[in-house]
Amino acid sequence: MGAMDAMGEPVISMRGVRADLGSRPVLRGIDLTVHRGEVVALLGANGSGKSTAVRSVIGQVPVSAGEIALFGTPRRAFRDWRRVGYVPQRTTAAGGVPATVTEVVSSGRLSRARFGILRKADHEAVRHALDLVGMADRARDSVGALSGGQHQRVLIARALASEPELLIMDEPMAGVDLASQEVLARTLQEQVASGATVLLVLHELGPLEPLIDRAVVLRDGCVLHDGPPPKALGQHALPGHDHVHPHEAAGTEPIRTGLLS
Known part of the structure; x- marks a missing residue:
């Protein structure tokens, strides 16, 4: 019995998942399992299907084939959404409605x-x-008065407010200043230490690298790599740097980490 088996019931299970946007296939048969307590990063070039994959998990994108389960329950029958915290790609937290930080959270x-x-x-x-996200002093402020990094912290606090067991985050570091990135990395570390399971879409590992257990690299809606984070990514994806998966047959195309943006 391997370490993964010892973790028990998968928190997320995707089997042969296909999804189309319009008539264009975006996911072409994704298999992905996230076990309790794992931190899994989804990497890949723009258009590789990363965001579509996480949005299919939470039901925002319909799947045309395959099965998705959350906490062992088929997603179509899953109702206990308080167990799941979702941080979308950064948009206006208030959706155009004037709101305070506290109201949004x-x-x-x-x-x-x-x-x-x-x-x-x-x-x-x-x-x-x-x-947790260092925004208590801004609780009464309007979200419209916040910087991009502060805004992102508020969206993460909103996801954390329900004390979720599973956190799904779509590019939480995009457009966020370094100080906020460090706060978010520390916040995530605390969630993981308290037993949360995390699935993240990232375009580079950055300050989250020490927390990542597994990296799943997508290309054209397929899983190209599922295993240890590609070492060549380091703090930033290095343009043109090739990383060959150790299990790939000789002569197959290497992962070009420079595309992970």
Whole structure:
């Protein structure tokens, strides 16, 4: 029995998943398993299917073939969404509606609130989530007044407010200043230490590299590599640097890590 088997029930299971956007196939048969407590990075060039893959897991993109399960339950039957925290690619947190930082983060708690009424424990969870991302001092501010990095911290706090077991994050570091990247890396480290399972879409490993257990590299909607993070990525993808997967037959095309952007 390998280490993976010892981890028990997969938190995410994708088997032969295909998805189309319009008439264009975007996922062409993805197999991916994320076990409890793992931190898995999805890497690949733009258009490789990374975002579509995570959005198919949470049900935002319909699949045309294959099976997806969350916590052992087929996704179409899965209802316990409070166990899942999702951080989309950065957009306006308030969706154009004037809102304070606290209001945006509180919206992430509603999945746990009874009848949509926030009680003391809910307010405490919201405050704790803001503390985790270093935004407690901005709790009453309008999200419209925030920098890009602060905005991203608020979206992550919103996902953390429901105290999820599984965190799915789509390029959480994109367009975020270094100080915020370090805060986010530290926040994620604390979540992992407390037992969270994490699936991240990244275009480079950056400050999250020490946390990543496995890297899954997609190309044209297929899994090209699933295993240890490609060492050649380092802090930044090196243009034109080739990384040959050790299990590939000689003569197959190497991964060009410079494309991982």
